[in-house]
Amino acid sequence: MAAVLVHIDLDGDRPHASSLQALAAGRAVASSWGATLYAAVIARDPDASTGARAPSHSGIMRLPGDARTIEAVRAALARGGADKIVVALTEAQIAPLWSAVGAAWQAVLDQLRPRLVVFGADAPSAIELGPRTAARIGARLFLRARAQGSELVELRDRDGSCVRSHDSGAAVVLVGSALPLDPHNDDDIDVMVLTLAGGSDARIELAGSVPAERVHATGIIIAVGDDVADDPEIAAAIHRLARVLGAHLVGSAAAAAIGLVGAGDVVERGAPIAPELCIAIGRPAIDVAGSASLIRVGTGGGKAVDGSLSGPIGIQLAELARVLEDR
C-alpha cells in the first residue's frame, strides 16, 4: 500500500498548527487514494547511539522525555487522522535546519519510501526540509497547495499544478491550508521508533538566536500606509484580516502613534522587506517589491502585482476577511 508521509514539527509540547493542517490534508488524500498515512516526528535522544532503545514496532512509545507530553503528542496525531506514527530519534539538538535533523529525516524516508511527502507550509522546518526532501527522492515539488475534491482528492497549488492518485512518481507538497477534519476516534495506532546513530551536520553550527526584527519577517505582512492609517473602519478591517491570515502588521511611526501597529512593528521609510506574502494597504512607505506574492488594496495595482482591489478600502477589506473566514 502506498505511503503518505506527513512531517510533524513540534511547537513546544504539541504538534505545530501548520503541521496539523498538513496532517488533515494528508488524511484526505490517503483516504481517497487508499494509502497509509504516517505522521513522523523527530525527537532528541542523547543516548541514541548507545542502542539502548532498540527499534520498536509496538503501540507502546518508549521514548525519552516527559511521558505526559509524549502521550499528548501521540493523542493529537491520532485525532488528526494518522494511521501510524513514526518517531525518529537523533542525538542532534532539534532545530528547524536540515543540518540538525536531515539525517534523522532521511532515515524516515528510507524506511517508508513514501509516494507523497507533506509538510505544513508554515511549519518551522518546511523551508529547510521540503525542497531537499524533494530533491533527494527526485520528486515534483509543490509550494503552498491545498486539498481539493471530495471522493478523488488532489493537492493543487495556486498555479493549477496538482498531485493526483494516478500520477507516476513521488511528490513533495507544502500544504498552505486545509479544512479541519472531524476528530478520528481510533486511538489504537502503531508507533514505530527509528533510532539513528550520529547527529547533526557539523558544517553548520547554530551559535544562538534572538528575536527577529519585523523587517526580516518571512511570513505574511500587512503593510499599512499613512494615508489610510487613521480611518477607524479601515483599521478594524485590517485587524480582522490580520487575524484570519495570522499576519503581522507593519507601518510607520505615525501608525504606531495612533495604535494601529505596535511599537515593534514600525518599519523605517524605504526599508526593504521580503515576506512570502505582503498585502499593501494604501501607500505604505516601505519597499515591498521583495515580497514573493504581493496584493495591493486601494492603489490599483502596479508592476507585477498578484492582485489588487480598488474601491472603498474598509468595505473591501472587511468583505475579504469575511470571505476568507468562511473558507
Place this chain on the structure above:
Amino acid sequence: MTAPDRNTDGTRVVAVWLGHAPPVRSIRWLDGALKAAATFAGATAVAAGHQAWLDLAADRAARAGLASVGVPTELELDYLGWAQVMASVARKLAATTILVDEASRPERFAEVGALAELTDAAQLTHVVTLAVDDVTIHAARTAGALLQTVRIHGPAVIGLRIPGAPIDEYPTPTPSAAMRRLDLAALGLDPAVLAHRGLPPRASPLAHRTLERVADHLAVHVAPRKGS
C-alpha cells in the same frame, strides 16, 4: 591544515546563482546577492536562461565587480532541473561555496536545497546577513520570529535574502562580451534528459482584480483555526 571549504590548492571558490529568469519586481535583491558575493575574492555570478536575462545578469555582476558565466537555454525547468544546471557549473568552476539569490523570485528558495543535495553540501536558507573570515562564514538567518546566528565551516549552499541599494530605473543592458558562455553540452548535460524536469508552458498569470479571485489567491494562507 586546509579549511574544509577549500579546494586542494587552499582556495575557497565561490559562485552566486542568480537563477533562470530576471527578478519579478525589483533588481534590488539581485544586487544585494551580488554585493554579498563580492565580499569573497574572485566570486563568479552564474545565470541561465534567455539572452535578455543573461545580459542583465552580466551587467549587474560587472557593476558589482564580479566575473560572470551564462548558460543560454530555452528550456523551462523545475527546481531540480535548474539545480542540475547550476550544480554542473559549480563543478566546472570547482566552487565549494554557492550563494543563491533567494528573494528575487518566489520559486528560487527551493533550488537551495536541491543544489545542496546535488553537490553534497551543507545548506542554509533565508540568510539575511553574511560575513566571512579566513576559516568560517558567519551568517544570520530568519526562522519564523527568530534570527539565528550560524557558523558555516565547509562546502555549503546559502540562500540569500539581502537587499542592495534601492533602485528605480536602471540602464537597459547590452550584450556583454565579458560573460563566459557555457552551453549545456559543455557542462555535460543532455537537453533531452534535462527536459524530463521540464515544466509545461504557461501564460503569464494575470493579476487578480476581483474580491473573489483575490480571496482564492489568499486561501492557501489562511491561518489554522483554534481547535483545528
